[in-house]
Amino acid sequence: MTQLSDDLIFEALKQVYDPEIGVNIVDLGLVYGVEIKDDNDVEVTMTLTSMGCPLGPVIIQDIQQTVAKLDDSRSTFVRIVWSPPWSPAMMTEDARDELGIW
Numbered sequence: 001m002t003q004l005s006d007d008l009i010f011e012a013l014k015q016v017y018d019p020e021i022g023v024n025i026v027d028l029g030l031v032y033g034v035e036i037k038d039d040n041d042v043e044v045t046m047t048l049t050s051m052g053c054p055l056g057p058v059i060i061q062d063i064q065q066t067v068a069k070l071d072d073s074r075s076t077f078v079r080i081v082w083s084p085p086w087s088p089a090m091m092t093e094d095a096r097d098e099l100g101i102w
Helices: 006-013 056-070 093-099
Strands: 031-036 042-046 076-080
Touching (some): 006 031, 006 056
Parallel strands (some): 042 076
């Protein structure tokens, strides 16, 4: 079994893409935090680009499947928060360059 760490989970989450934008959720700045609980469950705290994001459930499912590949004995809870609200300023420089946002 894989020894999970916050860093390992963040790296894995770079494989989860916002299907509308085509950039991974970490570089978009959507992931606010990762916590490995005492009971070995994983909690991902994140936001979406908008409250009405139609593909939010798809992104959540992708997150759960991605973390399960690291260690399928853990369950993953995705907590969606709206504060602070997402803005393009939260994106990495590489993501802004990729999307042409200066």
